[in-house]
Amino acid sequence: MRVLVVENMAKTELGQVGTALREVKAEIEVRRAYAGDPVPDGPDGFDALVVLGGEQSALDDEAFPYLPKLAALMRRFGDSERSVLGICLGSQLLARAYGAKNLLGEAKEFGWHEVQVRAEGQGDPVLASVGESFPIFQWHGDTFTLPEGAVHLAENDVTRHQAFRIGRAVYGTQFHFEADTALVEDWNRSFPQTINRLDPNWLAQYAAHARRHGEKANAAGLALARAWVATIRRGDASAAAPSDEVLEEAC
Secondary structure (H helix, E strand, O other), rough: OOEEEEOOEEEEEEHHHHHHHHHHHOOEEEEEEOOOOOOOOOEEEEEEHHHOOOOOOOOEEEEEEOOOHHHHHHHHHHHHOOEEEEOOOOHHHHHHHOOOOOOOOOOOEEEEEEEOOOHHHHHOHHHHHHHOOOEEEEEEEEEEEOOOOEEEEOOOOOOOOOEEEEOOOOOEEEEEEEOHHHHHHEEEHHHHHHHHHOOOHHHHHHHHHHHHHHHHHHHHHHHHHHHHHHHOOOHHHHHOOOOOOOOOOOO
16 A cells, blocks of 8 residues: 655644554655655555645645645545545645635634534544544634535534545545644644744643643544545555546636
Protein backbone atom coordinates (compact mmCIF):
# COMPACT_ATOMS: atom_id res chain seq x y z
CA MET A 1 0.00 0.00 0.00
CA ARG A 2 1.47 3.34 -1.09
CA VAL A 3 0.05 6.59 0.26
CA LEU A 4 0.91 10.07 -0.96
CA VAL A 5 0.91 12.78 1.72
CA VAL A 6 1.00 16.47 0.82
CA GLU A 7 2.05 18.98 3.48
CA ASN A 8 1.12 22.65 3.10
CA MET A 9 3.04 24.02 6.09
CA ALA A 10 5.90 23.01 8.38
CA LYS A 11 4.91 21.10 11.53
CA THR A 12 1.74 19.71 9.93
CA GLU A 13 2.51 16.09 10.71
CA LEU A 14 0.42 12.98 10.11
CA GLY A 15 -0.06 12.30 13.82
CA GLN A 16 -2.68 9.63 14.38
CA VAL A 17 -3.22 9.10 10.66
CA GLY A 18 0.45 8.15 10.50
CA THR A 19 -0.04 5.74 13.40
CA ALA A 20 -2.90 4.02 11.58
CA LEU A 21 -0.91 3.83 8.33
CA ARG A 22 2.12 2.37 10.08
CA GLU A 23 -0.08 -0.26 11.69
CA VAL A 24 -0.87 -1.64 8.23
CA LYS A 25 2.74 -1.19 7.09
CA ALA A 26 1.85 1.38 4.44
CA GLU A 27 4.59 3.02 2.42
CA ILE A 28 4.25 6.78 2.94
CA GLU A 29 5.64 9.34 0.49
CA VAL A 30 5.59 12.93 1.76
CA ARG A 31 5.64 15.92 -0.59
CA ARG A 32 6.24 19.28 1.13
CA ALA A 33 4.50 21.37 -1.48
CA TYR A 34 4.95 24.60 0.51
CA ALA A 35 8.72 24.08 0.29
CA GLY A 36 8.77 23.43 -3.45
CA ASP A 37 8.31 19.67 -3.68
CA PRO A 38 6.43 18.91 -6.92
CA VAL A 39 2.80 17.87 -6.82
CA PRO A 40 2.16 14.91 -9.15
CA ASP A 41 -0.13 15.29 -12.15
CA GLY A 42 -2.17 12.20 -11.30
CA PRO A 43 -2.61 9.25 -8.94
CA ASP A 44 -0.47 6.68 -10.75
CA GLY A 45 1.70 4.74 -8.32
CA PHE A 46 -0.39 5.49 -5.22
CA ASP A 47 -3.34 3.85 -3.51
CA ALA A 48 -4.49 6.89 -1.51
CA LEU A 49 -3.91 10.60 -0.90
CA VAL A 50 -3.76 12.65 2.31
CA VAL A 51 -3.67 16.47 2.17
CA LEU A 52 -2.92 18.18 5.47
CA GLY A 53 -3.60 21.66 6.86
CA GLY A 54 -1.82 24.98 6.61
CA GLU A 55 -1.97 28.67 7.42
CA GLN A 56 -3.03 29.72 3.91
CA SER A 57 -6.56 29.77 2.54
CA ALA A 58 -7.69 27.36 -0.15
CA LEU A 59 -7.79 30.31 -2.56
CA ASP A 60 -4.33 31.71 -1.82
CA ASP A 61 -3.04 30.91 -5.31
CA GLU A 62 -0.86 33.99 -5.67
CA ALA A 63 1.33 33.13 -2.69
CA PHE A 64 1.04 29.36 -3.17
CA PRO A 65 0.69 28.78 -6.92
CA TYR A 66 0.62 24.99 -6.53
CA LEU A 67 -2.85 25.06 -4.90
CA PRO A 68 -4.93 24.73 -8.10
CA LYS A 69 -2.84 21.73 -9.16
CA LEU A 70 -3.24 20.16 -5.72
CA ALA A 71 -7.02 20.61 -5.84
CA ALA A 72 -7.04 19.01 -9.31
CA LEU A 73 -4.95 16.11 -7.98
CA MET A 74 -7.45 15.49 -5.17
CA ARG A 75 -10.23 15.35 -7.75
CA ARG A 76 -8.29 12.92 -9.94
CA PHE A 77 -7.64 10.59 -7.00
CA GLY A 78 -11.33 10.69 -6.11
CA ASP A 79 -12.49 10.15 -9.69
CA SER A 80 -10.25 7.07 -9.86
CA GLU A 81 -12.06 5.60 -6.81
CA ARG A 82 -8.98 5.88 -4.61
CA SER A 83 -9.29 6.91 -0.98
CA VAL A 84 -8.71 10.61 -0.30
CA LEU A 85 -8.44 12.47 3.00
CA GLY A 86 -8.35 16.25 3.29
CA ILE A 87 -7.85 17.70 6.78
CA CYS A 88 -8.58 21.37 7.58
CA LEU A 89 -7.05 23.24 4.62
CA GLY A 90 -7.13 19.86 2.87
CA SER A 91 -10.92 19.71 3.31
CA GLN A 92 -11.26 23.25 1.98
CA LEU A 93 -9.20 22.34 -1.10
CA LEU A 94 -11.31 19.22 -1.54
CA ALA A 95 -14.48 21.31 -1.48
CA ARG A 96 -12.92 23.62 -4.07
CA ALA A 97 -11.93 20.65 -6.23
CA TYR A 98 -15.53 19.44 -6.34
CA GLY A 99 -17.04 22.82 -7.23
CA ALA A 100 -18.04 24.18 -3.81
CA LYS A 101 -17.39 27.71 -2.57
CA ASN A 102 -14.70 28.57 -0.04
CA LEU A 103 -15.88 30.97 2.70
CA LEU A 104 -12.94 32.86 4.17
CA GLY A 105 -12.96 33.95 7.80
CA GLU A 106 -16.52 32.76 8.46
CA ALA A 107 -15.96 29.95 10.98
CA LYS A 108 -13.28 30.55 13.61
CA GLU A 109 -12.50 27.76 16.05
CA PHE A 110 -9.46 26.95 18.14
CA GLY A 111 -8.91 24.25 20.75
CA TRP A 112 -10.93 21.15 21.58
CA HIS A 113 -14.59 21.42 20.65
CA GLU A 114 -17.46 18.99 20.45
CA VAL A 115 -18.60 17.75 17.04
CA GLN A 116 -21.95 16.10 16.40
CA VAL A 117 -22.24 13.19 13.98
CA ARG A 118 -25.30 13.52 11.76
CA ALA A 119 -27.60 10.60 10.98
CA GLU A 120 -25.79 10.18 7.66
CA GLY A 121 -22.50 9.99 9.53
CA GLN A 122 -23.72 7.37 11.95
CA GLY A 123 -24.11 5.02 8.99
CA ASP A 124 -20.81 6.02 7.40
CA PRO A 125 -17.85 3.58 7.43
CA VAL A 126 -15.54 6.21 8.96
CA LEU A 127 -17.69 8.52 11.11
CA ALA A 128 -19.62 5.61 12.64
CA SER A 129 -16.44 4.80 14.58
CA VAL A 130 -16.96 7.71 17.01
CA GLY A 131 -20.61 7.50 18.02
CA GLU A 132 -23.03 10.43 18.13
CA SER A 133 -20.54 13.13 19.25
CA PHE A 134 -16.91 13.53 20.18
CA PRO A 135 -14.40 16.21 21.25
CA ILE A 136 -11.71 16.98 18.69
CA PHE A 137 -9.07 19.63 18.05
CA GLN A 138 -9.96 22.61 15.86
CA TRP A 139 -7.77 25.31 14.33
CA HIS A 140 -9.36 27.18 11.45
CA GLY A 141 -11.03 30.39 10.37
CA ASP A 142 -12.38 29.38 6.95
CA THR A 143 -15.11 27.02 5.88
CA PHE A 144 -16.94 26.06 2.66
CA THR A 145 -20.26 25.16 1.14
CA LEU A 146 -21.00 21.49 0.66
CA PRO A 147 -20.02 20.12 -2.76
CA GLU A 148 -22.89 18.93 -4.91
CA GLY A 149 -23.58 15.25 -4.25
CA ALA A 150 -21.51 15.14 -1.06
CA VAL A 151 -22.81 13.40 2.05
CA HIS A 152 -22.86 15.74 5.06
CA LEU A 153 -21.45 13.69 7.96
CA ALA A 154 -20.75 15.97 10.95
CA GLU A 155 -21.33 19.50 12.24
CA ASN A 156 -21.27 21.78 15.27
CA ASP A 157 -22.67 25.18 16.21
CA VAL A 158 -19.74 27.12 14.72
CA THR A 159 -18.94 25.13 11.59
CA ARG A 160 -21.82 23.43 9.82
CA HIS A 161 -19.66 21.39 7.46
CA GLN A 162 -17.25 19.62 9.80
CA ALA A 163 -17.02 16.46 7.70
CA PHE A 164 -18.28 15.18 4.36
CA ARG A 165 -17.81 12.27 1.98
CA ILE A 166 -17.92 12.15 -1.79
CA GLY A 167 -18.38 8.81 -3.51
CA ARG A 168 -16.90 5.73 -1.91
CA ALA A 169 -14.04 7.10 0.17
CA VAL A 170 -13.24 10.76 -0.51
CA TYR A 171 -13.35 12.45 2.91
CA GLY A 172 -12.93 16.02 4.09
CA THR A 173 -12.75 16.91 7.78
CA GLN A 174 -12.51 20.49 8.97
CA PHE A 175 -11.33 19.27 12.38
CA HIS A 176 -7.83 17.99 13.13
CA PHE A 177 -8.42 14.39 14.14
CA GLU A 178 -4.78 13.63 13.37
CA ALA A 179 -3.76 15.90 16.27
CA ASP A 180 -3.38 13.90 19.46
CA THR A 181 -2.16 15.65 22.60
CA ALA A 182 1.48 15.05 21.63
CA LEU A 183 0.99 16.92 18.35
CA VAL A 184 -1.05 19.68 20.01
CA GLU A 185 1.75 20.18 22.52
CA ASP A 186 4.27 20.41 19.68
CA TRP A 187 2.10 23.13 18.13
CA ASN A 188 2.00 24.92 21.50
CA ARG A 189 5.81 25.03 21.48
CA SER A 190 6.12 25.90 17.80
CA PHE A 191 3.45 28.59 17.42
CA PRO A 192 3.05 30.38 20.79
CA GLN A 193 2.63 33.87 19.33
CA THR A 194 -0.07 32.78 16.90
CA ILE A 195 -1.86 30.84 19.62
CA ASN A 196 -1.76 33.81 21.98
CA ARG A 197 -3.52 35.92 19.36
CA LEU A 198 -6.23 33.29 19.03
CA ASP A 199 -6.65 32.60 22.75
CA PRO A 200 -4.49 34.54 25.25
CA ASN A 201 -5.33 32.02 27.99
CA TRP A 202 -4.73 28.82 26.05
CA LEU A 203 -1.12 28.12 26.97
CA ALA A 204 -1.59 28.93 30.65
CA GLN A 205 -4.71 26.78 30.85
CA TYR A 206 -3.55 24.04 28.51
CA ALA A 207 -3.04 21.38 31.19
CA ALA A 208 -6.65 21.75 32.34
CA HIS A 209 -7.95 21.61 28.77
CA ALA A 210 -5.91 18.47 28.12
CA ARG A 211 -7.17 16.75 31.27
CA ARG A 212 -10.75 17.49 30.28
CA HIS A 213 -10.63 16.61 26.58
CA GLY A 214 -7.33 14.98 25.64
CA GLU A 215 -8.03 11.31 26.33
CA LYS A 216 -11.42 11.27 24.58
CA ALA A 217 -10.13 13.31 21.64
CA ASN A 218 -7.12 11.02 21.24
CA ALA A 219 -9.38 7.95 21.19
CA ALA A 220 -11.78 9.50 18.69
CA GLY A 221 -8.98 10.64 16.41
CA LEU A 222 -7.31 7.24 16.32
CA ALA A 223 -10.65 5.51 15.67
CA LEU A 224 -11.30 7.83 12.73
CA ALA A 225 -7.77 7.34 11.40
CA ARG A 226 -8.03 3.56 11.52
CA ALA A 227 -11.47 3.62 9.90
CA TRP A 228 -10.27 5.83 7.04
CA VAL A 229 -7.17 3.70 6.46
CA ALA A 230 -9.48 0.67 6.23
CA THR A 231 -11.10 2.26 3.15
CA ILE A 232 -7.85 2.12 1.17
CA ARG A 233 -7.89 -0.51 -1.52
CA ARG A 234 -4.53 -2.17 -1.97
CA GLY A 235 -3.39 -2.41 -5.56
CA ASP A 236 -4.67 0.93 -6.81
CA ALA A 237 -1.03 2.01 -7.02
CA SER A 238 -0.65 -0.10 -10.14
CA ALA A 239 -3.94 0.97 -11.72
CA ALA A 240 -4.08 3.31 -14.68
CA ALA A 241 -4.95 6.91 -13.95
CA PRO A 242 -8.09 8.46 -15.40
CA SER A 243 -7.76 10.72 -18.40
CA ASP A 244 -6.84 14.29 -17.60
CA GLU A 245 -9.68 16.76 -17.28
CA VAL A 246 -9.74 20.51 -17.01
CA LEU A 247 -10.72 21.37 -13.46
CA GLU A 248 -12.61 24.62 -13.29
CA GLU A 249 -12.14 26.65 -10.14
CA ALA A 250 -15.28 27.34 -8.13
CA CYS A 251 -14.27 30.54 -6.44
